[in-house]
Amino acid sequence: MTLEGGLESSASLEGAAALEREVVVVGAGPAGLSAALNLVRARRSTLVLDSNRPRNAATFASHGYVSRDGISPLELRRLGREELEAYPEASFAKAVVSNVTRIDGGFAVAYGASVVTTSTIVISTGLTEKFPALPSLRQFYGTSAHSCVECDAYEYADQPIALIGETDDLAARALVLSQWSRDLIVFTNGVGVVTPEDEAMLGERGIRVERRELADVAGDRSGITGVALADGETVPRAAVFVRPVYAPNLAYVSELGLEFDADGYLVVDGGGRTSVPGVYAAGDSTAPGPQQLIVAAGAGAKVAAALNRDMLI
Structure with a gap:
């Protein structure tokens, strides 16, 4: 051969x-x-x-x-x-x-x-990479769902962004992501760790921490439109940054x-x-x-x- x-x-x-x-x-x-x-x-x-x-x-x-x-x-x-x-x-x-x-x-x-x-x-x-178990996340990965903040955040400057993760470094990643947009919500899926001190620090920058369990990401052919919570609420977002x-x-x-x-x-x-x-x-x-x-x-x-x-x- x-x-x-x-x-x-x-x-x-x-x-x-x-x-x-x-x-x-x-x-x-x-x-x-x-x-x-x-x-x-x-x-x-x-x-x-x-x-x-x-x-x-x-x-x-x-x-x-x-x-x-x-x-x-x-x-x-x-x-x-x-x-x-x-x-x-x-x-x-x-x-x-x-x-x-x-x-x-x-x-x-x-x-x-x-x-x-x-x-x-x-x-x-x-x-x-191991992602949080959200059924549709891979469908949008590389288009409106990303893992590298430094690589892809510029394209979503000042837009509503979600950070999703189940690790203990979400506050640090949110702080970096806030350089591009303060319209940011950190979703822990009930697993990720954000301390009260870090949550207060993020709150001073207008960043909210959402600790409820997630069901999926929502979207259509144009890309991600929101984050679906397990209780039925969908929070509108234009993009997701995921912490694998x-x-x-x-x-x-x-x-x-x-x-x-x-x-x-x-x-x-x-x-x-x-x-x-x-x-x-x-x-x-x-x-x-x-x-x-x-x-x-x-x-x-x-x-x-x-x-x-x-x-x-």
């Missing part, structure tokens, strides 16, 4: 020559593509593995990325991959990585029916003995080095909560520089 980029695959390490790349990058979001682009420009043979199921696939436009403000996240990924594949040192495969194990001199990365060996790995696989519970996608590296923080994110130094030599990480898997695309891309470039220097020693 031949993969995209001309890379031939091997079903196993036994009875067949194992594939060899200097670097395998797992994940082709901004962090992974940025790392890979800088690595191939350093003439490092690099294989990028990606499932092509990005968390922001439903989002029509991404913001804050200089020279690309308003671009579709999928288009940004397409352009990044197109740039990368112009280099002969680059290979790309659409695949889910199932496991990474240590071998002499490096690592074996299993994906699909194939295995590739490499001396170094860049982890850039991002996060999964995030979790990094790192089960495939569970055998490497990596160090994680208390929230399950990878512990890295300033160059993206993990606790295991030869394993680097960039992007959402290294810090709580999602990073803006341009921040993740910058992290990928920093990792590439550190990795390339380390390989010279």
